[in-house]
Amino acid sequence: MLDIKNVVKVFNPHTINEKVALNGLNLHLDEGDFVTVIGGNGAGKSTMLNAISGVWPVTRGKIEINGKDVTHLPEHKRASFLGRVFQDPMTGTAANMQIEENLALAFRRGKIHTLRKGITSAERKFYKEKLKMLGLGLEDRMTSKVGLLSGGQRQALTLLMATLKKPKLLLLDEHTAALDPRTASKVLEISNQIIEEDKLMTLMVTHNMRDAIRYGNRLIMMHEGRVILDIKGEEKKHLTVDMLLEQFAKASGDEFASDRALLSK
């Protein structure tokens, strides 16, 4: 369960660059909800995921994960509940470290770091199996530095790291946007497979309306730091891109024209 209650985030308050990125955001996710998130550029999608992750403190409001108030928890403490994949493939992994070392760090997410070995041979076997399931041949390159991998491989690895220890909530922020179309759809397929298998509660931001409609059991649209549209169940199954654009027009009023261009079909 995720509860975002009246969250406000103001960047650079009391300056000329003041920006209200989240403006009284409310959102409730049930166990197992796979929610796709769309919205124009600057709508506050990334800011919402960063607020949940605790990248910085929010200005106002409350965030609960499975009933636990995490609003004032620092980022590294929230990490034990969360799996995250970022838009930039460079962000999610440590380039100078080996593939298996990256996985080992993810495996220890939320645990206290001791002076025990950073990776054991039993773990290696487990990682090998997991890497095989990605179907990218990474299982034969476990001691390669992650910096040598392509963007798509890095995103797939980050996804695996995010879900290696089942997170309470998976946050995907346009995680295929930087990839070429073929790689993007492959990474998306892998994401969907993992989410469905583990029944992960997920927020997936995408700029692609078709993907937003195809995946997940629920779709939300954000605009000016709020959720302006929330479609679930049967209604979502029959959704089309045109219906979505129409809804968007209604919900966001005159901003429609400028924002439409930013959402690709």
Next chain:
Amino acid sequence: MDFASLLNAIPGAIGQGLIWGIMAIGLYITYRVLDFSDLTVDGTMATGAVVFIIALCDYNLNIWIAMVLAFLAGMAAGLMTGIFHTQMGIPPILSGILTQLSLYSINLLLLGNKANRNINTRNYDVLVSMRDAGKWAIDNPIFITLAILIVLIALLYWFFGTETGCALRATGCNQAMARAQGINTKVAKVIGLMVANGLVALSSAMLAQFSGTVDVKMGSGAIVIGLAAIIIGEALFGKLCQNFAFKLSTAVLGTVIYYVVINLVIQMGLPSQLMKLLTALVVAVFLAVPYWKNGLPAFLSGFSAYRKHMEKKEAKKNA
């Protein structure tokens, strides 16, 4: 020029280089592993010796205990820089400078307001001494320092393979990733700074024994010497092997080469006060190499982009 005296200078230079190599390893941890330019070392490189000489000469402590105390003093210096940076939001370089400045006062205070102090090496059985550098004996400082280096590198190799060590490496590599994986990056940086400065102080304590003297200025420019050593090591041996223990060893080799070259150049008549200037310039050039490598093509393509832009403008005008 006397060839024999040139040759005679070499063992001492190697000993000096190996001892400074311990400090280069400390710097490798902050500069390369943590990606933190830590200027604390210029102060720590004197503090270790100061604490050592007081423990040895004023309190008559065992030499090993005196060295451990020096190590702990170095860790305290690292802690101070770490707190400046992680708890007070001061940028890395400034945090180091603030600690370095504080240490200058502390060092003077501890030395009783004197700028230097000698260890009477006849009264104390020091571990490493310059006098023994040319001897073919087991207490030659080169052998003893090598043994200590092997132990230190082995310990560090182990440490950076532990969960904590991996967390430190991840922090130095990618902080966003480290935090997303639940690593407290502030704690990681503080631990790294403490370990590194502990090593620098240990190097300082050994240098005090080696030269028989402690000087509040003995650490000035240490960071540049350390960087020179790391850069020399990487330039000569960096391509050979990616193993962490090997990389630490190349920093030590770099320091040895640095001191041998410096000593030879001085023996050949170059005024010794020019050494720091030369070192600084050489380091500056080496640090610039990656920038120049990327910079030159970008600079040129900037030209061609400008030309294209002007051509387009021209074409528009004509159309």
